[in-house]
Amino acid sequence: GQNIDQPTEMTATEGAIVQINCTYQTSGFNGLFWYQQHAGEAPTFLSYNVLDGLEEKGRFSSFLSRSKGYSYLLLKELQMKDSASYLCAVLDSNYQLIWGAGTKLIIKP
Amino acid sequence: DTEVTQTPKHLVMGMTNKKSLKCEQHMGHRAMYWYKQKAKKPPELMFVYSYEKLSINESVPSRFSPECPNSSLLNLHLHALQPEDSALYLCASSQGTGGPDTQYFGPGTRLTVL
Numbered sequence: 627g628q629n630i631d632q633p634t635e636m637t638a639t640e641g642a643i644v645q646i647n648c649t650y651q652t653s654g655f656n657g658l659f660w661y662q663q664h665a666g667e668a669p670t671f672l673s674y675n676v677l678d679g680l681e682e683k684g685r686f687s688s689f690l691s692r693s694k695g696y697s698y699l700l701l702k703e704l705q706m707k708d709s710a711s712y713l714c715a716v717l718d719s720n721y722q723l724i725w726g727a728g729t730k731l732i733i734k735p
Numbered sequence: 736d737t738e739v740t741q742t743p744k745h746l747v748m749g750m751t752n753k754k755s756l757k758c759e760q761h762m763g764h765r766a767m768y769w770y771k772q773k774a775k776k777p778p779e780l781m782f783v784y785s786y787e788k789l790s791i792n793e794s795v796p797s798r799f800s801p802e803c804p805n806s807s808l809l810n811l812h813l814h815a816l817q818p819e820d821s822a823l824y825l826c827a828s829s830q831g832t833g834g835p836d837t838q839y840f841g842p843g844t845r846l847t848v849l
Contacts, residue, residue: 657835659837661840667842668842669825669840670840674837676835713777721835721836723838726777727776728775728777
């Protein structure tokens with residue numbers, strides 16, 4: 627079967643760093659996406675990884691290890707507006723997105 | 736420009752009503768998607784259109800009827816819905832290369848069925 631696991635909820639402090647992990651088991655792999663979703667709003671694209679390693683984009687970085695079926699999203703210099711759900715999604719062998727349940731990130735002052 | 740627009744933003748309808756949700760993109764994308772999202776759950780894929788042809792229907796009940804009039808527009812016609820169909824309905828589009836495309840989402844329509 628297809629399975630994507632990420633923590634349900636995480637709490638961090640403004641200005642700090644947080645790492646959100648995602649592990650996956652899917653039928654085929656054509657890349658992994660991270661999306662941010664504020665409550666009641668649409669998901670917005672953050673990153674796409676298909677090769678092993680770290681992709682950095684401003685305060686956000688995403689890492690992938692295909693051999694371990696593992697990714698993480700790293701958020702630095704946290705701001706209150708980063709409070710949102712972060713969704714990990716894998717593109718399977720049919721190029722369909724398989725979604726994780728999302729991690730709700732709470733930022734405290 | 737990575738904008739996908741959806742109308743209306745909110746919709747309240749009775750179980751006997753017929754309504755339509757609309758989605759539009761002008762990015763030249765050739766794949767368009769309808770998702771349903773319940774609170775605190777990830778999006779669930781409903782339909783995929785590729786080059787204006789329905790390519791995926793994820794066993795969605797017939798009370799949901801998609802339509803793709805042209806490459807920029809996607810509609811979702813609703814009829815005889817149930818209260819459990821209340822959800823956020825998201826439209827997305829991607830280039831439609833058949834490869835690893837990024838999907839860009841519209842703001843969604845919050846649907847309440849009474």
